[in-house]
Amino acid sequence: MGENFAFFLPIMMASFGVLFAGVWRWRVRAAGFWSCAFFCVAGGFAVPVAFAALPSALWSLVADLLFGSGFLLFSQALLERWRPSWLIHGRIAIWALSMLLCAVGIAFDNLPLELVASDFGCFLLIGLPLIAGRNHLGHWPDRILFGAATLTALDNLMRGSTVPLTLSDGNFPDSTYAFLMQALACIFGLFLALAALAANMIDLLDRYQRDALHDPLSGLLNRRGFDDAIAGRHRKLPLDGSLIVCDIDHFKAINDEYGHALGDQVIIALAGMLTRWAPSNAVTARFGGEEFVLFLPDTNAARAAGVADDIRENFARDVADQFGLARPLTASFGLSTIQRADASIHDAIARADTALYEAKARGRNRVCVRRALSPPDASTAGPVAVNLPYRA
Structure with missing residues (x-):
């Protein structure tokens, strides 16, 4: 992993985690899931730094758990807008199967299996909410967020599908796979975060406007x-x-x-x-x-x-x-x-x-x-x- 990415990605993702935590304090439920998701992804990108300080094979499993958990939270954050808790047991099962296959890959020193299991698990976790969201795109924040999530899902799908090509020498830190993962995470992660932040802030403003115009007891206009x-x-x-x-x-x-x-x-x-x-x-x-x-x-x-x-x-x-x-x-x-x-x-x-x-x-x-x-x-x-x- 490049030194610039090694420090920039965790800081960028954690910064968005802090921003969404602030929005969550204003009682925007989805923002809590976005915050936890970005903190998880930030932790996943920070694992190489921890590995350099204290080398251990367990760090790979920690990174997989953090990325998988982050994408599970991404899926719930998206569904909070479109269809809360839809297929929650199925998504947890996908996360568990993905983590199990990652653990098998680590146990047998099979890096391609670990990466494919992680990428396809993340693809399914963030891709499934798009099925629920396709009928809820009447407002531009939803359309932009849907597009950002689609690009993030496709990034994981394409990266997982091309592991044999991008990991040709089997050395992860210096591989094309690692470079693409970091570079595209900067682009699509930033796009997803900004789209989600804009959607949450617009929801918050709409709620304040609705509260300003409605009687809280009866629900009628004031x-x-x-x-x-x-x-x-x-x-x-x-x-x-x-x-x-x-x-x-x-x-x-x-x-x-x-x-x-x-x-x-x-x-x-x-x-x-x-x-x-x-x-x-x-x-x-x-x-x-x-x-x-x-x-x-x-x-x-x-x-x-x-x-x-x-x-x-x-x-x-x-x-x-x-x-x-x-x-x-x-x-x-x-x-x-x-x-x-x-x-x-x-x-x-x-x-x-x-x-x-x-x-x-x-x-x-x-x-x-x-x-x-x-x-x-x-x-x-x-x-x-x-x-x-x-x-x-």
Whole structure:
């Protein structure tokens, strides 16, 4: 092994191990496997240095174990993105068979057998995840990572297939095989590490963005996420549709009587109903506490009121029984439609909020519809409210 490679490769691989360990601390699960894999490979490339300090035939087996374990971890890191733990027992069996054949090669002083067993084992370990990943290449980080892993797999396949040619004199340190192994490890190892690092960092940024736009309890959009989603729609199409504002009745009493943990479960249950009963193109958000907002694009007031009433009835009928509550559990709904004069969707939300207060004032567990902000008894307001009372 060349002196430059002898020091450069372990340092390069270990550096990536440290980088991925840092990413793993940000709760990116795959980064932990990448970190351990690069540390293993770094140890494998550092074995010649250890051998020079303390010569022993056992160092060959140590190197094989480190390389094989590194590629087993590479395979798991790749599958964390595409299909976690796929063929885990089969991959462990490949690793074990490869290590066994390497040990046989060392025991019988058969260097070609050892190298072929190691290379083909590494090829299979990093190649199998590509089968699972071929249907998950919709985003460019996955495509680049897939390409880097493919090149790494082919490197091991070609090197293992050409051992008789590249190890012609049987002397590993000065062989063409050793040179190709080191040179291509620099190129493909760097490519694989950078591709994986980019993919992990993009995943991390996507997660932070998702967390910033979603309510952690219900999984729905938060207020900021709702505004962003509406702004995204408004850039493409004029806003048209209906707004529903929903609030759980006597929610503070539920928290006081049964505890906040059960109150959280009630919020999650209502969020699930909103998602299940709302149209697929609806924008659903939790604005805080027990208040939820739904925007139903291209939906008139009558149809939106039907959706709200379906949610109300199912919530009143099912949720209290689901949690074994002795008291009834209901929700009130306010509804409004987008008007041409609205400066923003928040004008419609304000009207729906007014309708919600009216539903509360009229006894709760009902849907009220309001088309203007003026009070119901104003002479110029016209027919501003429609009430859907509770139906037993």
